[in-house]
Ligand SMILES: Nc1ncnc2c1ncn2[C@@H]1O[C@H](COP(=O)(O)OP(=O)(O)O)[C@@H](O)[C@H]1O
């Protein structure tokens with residue numbers, strides 16, 4: 001539930017943590033949502049994102065998730081940097097945490113600016129992120145445009161861990177139009193297929209957003225269903241190659257996001273390069289053998305020239 | 314944990330004050346939440362707003378005024394938030410002894426993390442009952458479809474919890490008999506296959522919110538129709554909340 005929370009931090013102001021005394025200089029607001037505001041801050045000469053919230057328990061739940069994730073992937077660059085409280089001039093205390101600053105823009109902004117050509121690759125990267133989260137025992141929960149950040153070369157990072165839920169529990173936070181339950185498509189249990197459903201809606205929202213909105217305003221609740229979503233997907237030229245995939249994702253047909261990602265990857269390159277002759281014909285076999293000979297010769301040559309160090313083989 | 318969720322769109326006009334009734338609920342360990350529902354271009358009256366806020370305050374719960382479209386989401390979020398708050402209040406009582414702090418906010422971040430983990434875990438696993446009390450006076454008639462939808466949506470969310478979760482549904486005024494309130498659905502954890510929850514009604518003009526609340530409190534005490542009285546034993550309801 002959104003609690004009335006209206007703290008505004010001025011550019012240039014410095015937050016000092018109550019417990020750890022770390023200092024964070026505010027540069028600008030990066031975004032806000034139901035649970036808090038996120039500012040770009042400078043700390044010890046580096047940029048970070050600082051999320052400040054109104055409700056200590058809500059924010060702490062999110063921090064707990066981030067901490068569990070950090071323990072699970074030791075060695076990687078940490079995402080969660082610091083946790084503390086801040087006493088505002090108004091006399092109230094606000095909890096905050098500091099995380100890695102994710103450069104980039106959200107999915108919607110990125111695709112509008114850089115073009116829909118990026119979509120298949122970004123989708124693939126996003127599925128990879130989800131798969132990693134699932135394999136660590138979580139579901140993302142509140143997957144939506146605003147929570148997907150896209151950086152250079154279509155790299156993807158998820159932000160907003162407020163919906164992240166341990167597998168098998170009830171999804172902690174979700175947004176109606178992305179929610180499987182809303183579309184009468186299944187339970188609200190945190191599991192991989194729940195996120196894949198939201199991912200599919202995200203695709204439709206991205207390219208048929210207007211009609212999706214219209215649908216939510218006109219359909220009676222009992223008539224909301226997967227077939228309606230698929231009809232929208234079928235109308236979008238960008239989604240055309242992915243229609244079968246979306247069908248499967250909406251119906252819970254993938255056993256995991258990893259499997260979903262692999263299926264997506266096979267679709268990314270269109271129908272594929274066509275061979276001139278049928279497989280198995282003597283001519284192709286001959287060509288294959290010939291190319292192996294050329295390859296072997298090349299490798300021998302490379303060794304001779306020292307292009308490939310011995311250790312590699 | 315026990316909650317009453319009152320869904321209404323105006324002021325009570327007969328019987329005891331709903332604010333007093335809500336205070337009764339609270340002293341029985343039942344939290345009262347109130348949603349004021351407007352059709353999509355209606356404005357809430359001042360008096361209605363005040364009454365809704367007062368009932369929730371007396372009942373230790375939350376109040377919101379929303380349009381039909383937001384009803385499902387509001388009901389779901391409110392119920393969830395109240396579960397967390399109820400546990401939080403119970404935990405706050407223990408904090409003093411364990412950590413010497415008055416509230417979770419006072420704890421240093423590491424300890425806060427431990428406490429919130431316990432809160433989240435209890436929020437997911439403890440037993441929960443939500444009695445929905447629906448104002449079915451004449452002005453609510455066009456909104457009842459949205460109310461039904463919100464009830465189904467709530468059931469779906471509750472079904473994903475690990476703890477036992479049940480709802481019961483009541484409406485008021487009860488059109489024919491002298492009763493103020495009618496039970497449409499006894500405690501259940503499943504609505505699949507159920508065609509309609511709130512029956513097609515002869516609407517009357519009165520809105521006996523207070524008496525209806527009292528009857529739902531009584532129903533809680535009886536543990537449902539035809540069951541013997543029993544006290545909740547999940548350790549969180551009852552005196553903790555007061
Ligand atoms: N680590 C981050 N780096 C950059 N931007 C971020 C980061 N975290 C959040 N944001 C931005 O702030 C917005 C709100 O943050 P979010 O955590 O989603 O808040 P809420 O939980 O309230 O929805 C996001 O949509 C995103 O644009």
Ligand SMILES: [Mg+2]
Nearest residue numbers: 033146147160
């Ligand atoms: Mg967000």
